[in-house]
Amino acid sequence: MAATVRKPGLSPIMSARLKSFALVLPLALVLLVFVVVPLAVVLAVSVFRYDNFEVIPAFTFENYQSVLSSHLTLSLYLTMLKLAAMTWICTLLIGYSVAAFLVFHVRSRLVAIGLFLLCTVPFWTSNVIRMISWLPLLGKQGVINQALMASGLIQEPLQFLLFSDFSVVVSYVHLFTIFMIVPIFNAMSRIDRSLFEAAHDAGAARWQTVLWVVLPLTKSGIVLGSIFVVTLVMGDFYVVKVMSGGTDASVVSAMYDDISTLLFPHAAASAAVLMIILTAMVAAILRLVDVRKELVSGR
Amino acid sequence: MTDDQTPKPSASPTRRALLRGAAAAVGAAAGSGAITGFPTIWAQEIKDITLRHIGVSYSVVQAIGDQAAKDLGFKVSMQNLDTSTAITRFITQPTSVDIPDLEGWQSKVAVARGILQGIDVKKIKEFDNILPIFTKGEYDGKKVSRQGISPYEAMYIDSKDSTKIVEGVHDWMTFLPQVYNADSIGYRPDLVGDPITQWKMLLDPKFKGKSAILDVPNIGIMDAALALESRGDIVYKNKGNMTRAEIDVTINALIDAKKKGQFRATWTTFEQSVELMAAGEVTVQSMWSPAVTAVLAKGIPCTYAPVNVRPDGKEGYRGWCNGMGLMRHLSGKKLDAAYEYLNWYYGGWQGAFVARHGYYSPVPSTAEKFMSANEYAYWYSGKPATDVIKDPYGAPIAKAGSVRDGGSLVERFTNISCWNTVMDENQYMIQRWNEFKSA
Known part of the structure; x- marks a missing residue:
């Protein structure tokens, strides 16, 4: 590239290139300052020594050794993977159905978009409020238990409704389904309707159309939604804490406990490990579907 | 916070009296003949001081800060953070805090990091009335448990800028017990x-x-x-x-x-x-x-x-105590104001306030003056209430005749x-x- 950089009259190609550099620059700078630099700091701290009082800038791998050799790490990741899997299945089923309804069953485009916006209304309140609103519903003396007891279906309140994996997943689904709906909605909207007629003409049953036409064409939406949901769950700590009634620990809550007594390097090493694992997971998901190809070309 | 903090001679009792007077009214302060200097200017100067008191919600209480500001004539800004965020803030951004809220262990960390300055016991008016639980590690003639970090254990350093906590009673405190x-x-x-x-x-x-x-x-x-x-x-x-x-x-x-x-x-x-x-x-x-x-x-x-x-x-019981430290960057008028603030906490208003939700002041003798006899007897002495007991915001929490769970202060802390x-x-x-x- 250096060869073409001559002083005054830039060639058209070069100026185009410059333009794209200029366009990319602001985002690159933002990413540099707000992503790369903090990340570098975390990575640096993760190899520091520390004692009860101080972080000592001396190189060591002990923090990683301690994180990776502890079976706590394994059990935390297994817990979170389990929650992520349950949440993923629920959000996928619900998100897919909602999106399909909006795109294929609502005739008027305007109404569909209106309903779509309606889906986002609950998200105008804070995550915390939406999560905590489940407590009076699911509690021992909550609405559901009271209703069930009053109707004589149960004698003792159902304990599993609150402070359990169940309540955690319910909250996640409530909080994160929108992240599934949006990309799937988007992918479905771009399907050419004449494909359905073609499928019908070719003798495909309804479920066959869904399986062989709609599903392959909405892969990118599913993948994007899945990435959102999985990473959000894996990185969560507050929902687990509140909705499990503190009876579950998450990967991030363990970091929080480290930080609470100033064990920064250990927490930084955990953070680095989480990042690597999440990156690997996202990379694996992306290998299944080439999102870029689906989004950019092909249409 | 780089206003003209020219080092001044340490605050004398008269200056403290002056500050308090200034808080009431500039005119009144000017009128109090015992004071030399420029009271009006002093009142003007402290008016612009803001002390930032940061810590956990059960210790750093807005209503208390508001009252202190009213009584003292300068501004107090209270900010609540949880224990871990607070100590992290003190350590990583020491100049963004004036009065850190500290527990024993946090005080140990903060002292070791050199972010605090010692509190001169001579400038704490009620020092001699602080319960010996904190100042001497004993109470009612008995040694207080040393399991964990007792406030006494983290209480003293031997010079203003020392970074090492020492055993025994010394002239410099690491933090001033406030609520426990x-x-x-x-x-x-x-x-x-x-x-x-x-x-x-x-x-x-x-x-x-x-x-x-x-x-x-x-x-x-x-x-x-x-x-x-x-x-x-x-x-x-x-x-x-x-x-x-x-x-x-x-x-x-x-x-x-x-x-x-x-x-x-x-x-x-x-x-x-x-x-x-x-x-x-x-x-x-x-x-x-x-x-x-x-x-x-x-x-x-x-x-x-x-x-x-x-x-x-x-x-x-598992005991705890939160106190107030002085960040090392405090100097000049702001440091004087900080000492006023610390002393204000031992004035009794705060002691009465925290007592009403079941906490204690390290100086019960002043808190007593701000409580009804019924309240003091109920909360501190463990006696039956003679009238309805109300929480700090006025909600009734105990009927006449009821006794505080766990009994008196002495009973609990022994x-x-x-x-x-x-x-x-x-x-x-x-x-x-x-x-x-x-x-």
Whole structure:
């Protein structure tokens, strides 16, 4: 590239290139300052020594050794993977159905978009409020238990409704389904309707159309939604804490406990490990579907 | 905060008197003949000072700061952070704080990092009236427990800028005790039956699925330890500084109890503990005194279990104390104002305020002046109330004739078993605690 950089009259190609550099620059700078630099700091701290009082800038791998050799790490990741899997299945089923309804069953485009916006209304309140609103519903003396007891279906309140994996997943689904709906909605909207007629003409049953036409064409939406949901769950700590009634620990809550007594390097090493694992997971998901190809070309 | 902080000679008692006068009214201060100098200008100058007092919500209270500002004539900005965020802030951005709210262990960390300056005991007017729990490590003729980090243990340094805490009484304090209490367990007398006076009830199968423990690892583990000692599983050398083996025994017992379905939940914030109790999710749990008050204020019965130390050494309260430090960057007028602020806390108004939700002031003698005889007798002396007792915001919480759970201040603080702390094996403990959580 250096060869073409001559002083005054830039060639058209070069100026185009410059333009794209200029366009990319602001985002690159933002990413540099707000992503790369903090990340570098975390990575640096993760190899520091520390004692009860101080972080000592001396190189060591002990923090990683301690994180990776502890079976706590394994059990935390297994817990979170389990929650992520349950949440993923629920959000996928619900998100897919909602999106399909909006795109294929609502005739008027305007109404569909209106309903779509309606889906986002609950998200105008804070995550915390939406999560905590489940407590009076699911509690021992909550609405559901009271209703069930009053109707004589149960004698003792159902304990599993609150402070359990169940309540955690319910909250996640409530909080994160929108992240599934949006990309799937988007992918479905771009399907050419004449494909359905073609499928019908070719003798495909309804479920066959869904399986062989709609599903392959909405892969990118599913993948994007899945990435959102999985990473959000894996990185969560507050929902687990509140909705499990503190009876579950998450990967991030363990970091929080480290930080609470100033064990920064250990927490930084955990953070680095989480990042690597999440990156690997996202990379694996992306290998299944080439999102870029689906989004950019092909249409 | 780089206003003209030219070093000034240290504040004299007259200047302090002046400040107080200035707070009331500039004119009044000017009129008080005993003072030389330029009172009007002084009042003008302090008016622009803002002290930033930062720490946990149960210690750094807006209503108290507002009253201090009103009385003192300068601004006080209160900011609440949780314990860990607070200490992180003090360490990483020391100049963004003036008065850090500190517990013993935080004070140890802060002193070692050199972010504090010593508090000159000569400038603390009520120093001699501070209860000896804090200044000498004894009370009512008895030595106060040294398990964990007692306030006395983290109290003194031997020079203003020292970074090493020393044993014994010295002229420089690391933090000025402000509010403290003895924690135990709370329970719902309407749902529990017999009164509870032992920590082992947290683990009693009778309360399977109805018990909760505090999930702040470094103090939750001590509640667990008290319960295990109470049940006779183990005798600790120092619950506040366990060995790895002791930590293992404790955590394994917790995991065992959890697997049997003992714990309905764990809680981290005051509000959570109130909700758990008020909603009937749990009937017995580790609890803090104002949380019990808050449940009572909702009209729901709740008792704070008296857990006096038994002859065999079992039971006892877990004590804690939050105090105020002086950040090292304070100097000049701002430092003078900070000393005024510290002294104000011992003036009695704050002591009366915190007493009404069950906490104590280190200087009860001044707090007494701001409380009715009925209130003081109820909260401090453990006597039956002669009239309705109200919380700091005016909600009635106890009827005439009722007695405070756990008795008088003396009774509680001669029954402390251990103090809030961070152990030497902290990291190992936190890791194991998380194993309990994820079990």
